[in-house]
Amino acid sequence: MxxxxxxxxxxxxxxxxxVLGGVRARGALFRQLLMSPPWSLRFATGAPLTLSTMLRGAAWVLPAAGAPVRVRERDVVITRGPAPYTVADDPATRPRYLVTDADYCARADGTDAGDEVERRLRTCDMGPGGAALLLAGAVERRGEIGDRLLAALPGVLVVAAADVRLPALDLLAEEVTRDGPGQQAVLDRLLDLTLTSALRAWFGRAGADRPDWxxxxxxxxxxxxxxxxxxxxxxxxxxxxxxxxxxxxxxxxxxxxxxxxxxxxxxxxxxxxxxxxxxxxxxxxxxxxxxxxxxxxxxxxxxxxxxxxxxxxxxxxxxxxxxxxxxxxxxxxxxxxxx
CATH class of the missing domain: 1.10.10.60 (Homeodomain-like)
Structure with missing residues (x-):
């Protein structure tokens, strides 16, 4: 050029x-997690960015540092790692399950959850009824150009569902439980599109504390x-x-x-x-x-x-x-x- x-x-x-090109999904980890209250998940994937949304129900995100953040249904949450964080129905609920890059369905102490969790394709059903449904995808860091983006983000940012249209999010929710040819590539690209749209909306909001660049x-x-x-x-x-x-x-x-x-x-x-x-x-x-x-x-x-x-x-x-x-x-x- x-x-x-x-x-x-x-x-x-x-x-x-x-800058966004430096943080791109490739082989991203995806899971749907179905839970009944009281529920709490400890995320310790080590990923630099995780994008998640409550497809059903509401939640609280408890970052490694700072106050709990309220998340409503279909809000998009972008969490900056690699520090662990917790997602729960209530800030007082103690984590019952641990989410790592190796196992999205383990007990909080790291042991196998066994029969208490029903495992399906990219899905962990952690309780009867599944009143809450969380969708999460972890994005890898590709290089130092991406560091400029990561440095500009807070530990947790929330893009309210009312503030942005994210049609890719609906497609992502549909595709995450499928297993067709090229499925991982489809999921990666949908995660990229959702992340880009959400960040553009967040940076462009009124009164935004935007990075200098x-x-x-x-x-x-x-x-x-x-x-x-x-x-x-x-x-x-x-x-x-x-x-x-x-x-x-x-x-x-x-x-x-x-x-x-x-x-x-x-x-x-x-x-x-x-x-x-x-x-x-x-x-x-x-x-x-x-x-x-x-x-x-x-x-x-x-x-x-x-x-x-x-x-x-x-x-x-x-x-x-x-x-x-x-x-x-x-x-x-x-x-x-x-x-």
Whole structure:
């Protein structure tokens, strides 16, 4: 994608879409949990984000820190991990079952629930009658670009059913109990769509305490500069060139960008380039030199100096700390493990 300072930004890069791309469902854990009061579930999946909704009944979410949060039927709840949290019919109800990435139907002490829980496809029936029905899907973190989103979210956020239409949620509720070809891919994409719609509604609500990088997009000058940088991070940008693209002087862009984003344009660009490089090191087998050129550095040495300054380790050491799945077809900088 090319950024043309004179002719516009090809594709009009959406910063929120790019950030959301760093937190994407792939092999997400899904369960429906049917319960009769009194009920309480302790979630300890370690997932960075969990999206859930009460398809039937209401609940309380008790985060690791902070006050209990009331959740009504069909509200969408996004819980930021990896800290455990509890969902219950009442804040005073002690957890009876433990939800982990290995078992959604275990007793609170971690032992097998045995016959007291009826297990069906992606469903745990924990009590006769099933007055309450909770649907939950856990989303994985894909890289450092996603960290910018995670850092902007509270421990628990609730999008009220009255505030947003989520047709994908109805499809998700239907598909979670099916087992057709490609079922996991269908569920993953529906979870992505529901998460994106819910977050867009949450960020866009009146009086929202939005992160700087999101709110800055509303500024005609800063938003333009951000789109230029994200459209072509490898371009050898100068402050003068970026200011010309945004239609203001260098001094004006520097003041306005820093005030809205929290750091100067070139420092923001450096952080974005290093985050991109970290994700490419994690998700591809491209050489450090190839990654360096893709994100705007002349060679592997230049990237290594900047990377070590920010992370304290060289790119090769960062890569060694992440397990990379088996390689797929190469195309430029090849991706691994699918998308």
């Amino acid at each position: 090319d950024a043309d300072v004179d002719g516009g930004v090809d594709g009009d890069v959406d910063v929120l879409a790019e 999101y709110a800055a997009g509303d500024d005609p000058v800063v938003g333009r500069a951000l789109r230029l940088l994200h459209a072509d991070p490898a371009r050898p940008w100068t402050l003068a060139e970026l200011a010309a693209g945004a239609g203001v002087s260098r001094a004006a862009l520097g003041r306005r960008f820093t005030a809205r984003v929290g750091e100067p344009p070139m420092r923001y660009l450096t952080g974005h380039r290093i985050a991109l490089a970290a994700d490419l090191l994690r998700d591809t087998d491209a050489t450090v030199g190839a990654i360096a050129r893709r994100v705007g550095y002349a060679n592997a040495f230049a990237l290594s100096v900047a990377f070590k300054r920010r992370h304290g380790v060289a790119p090769s050491a960062h890569r060694a700390g992440h397990e990379i799945p088996a390689a797929g077809p190469a195309a430029g900088v090849s991706r691994r493990g699918g998308s």
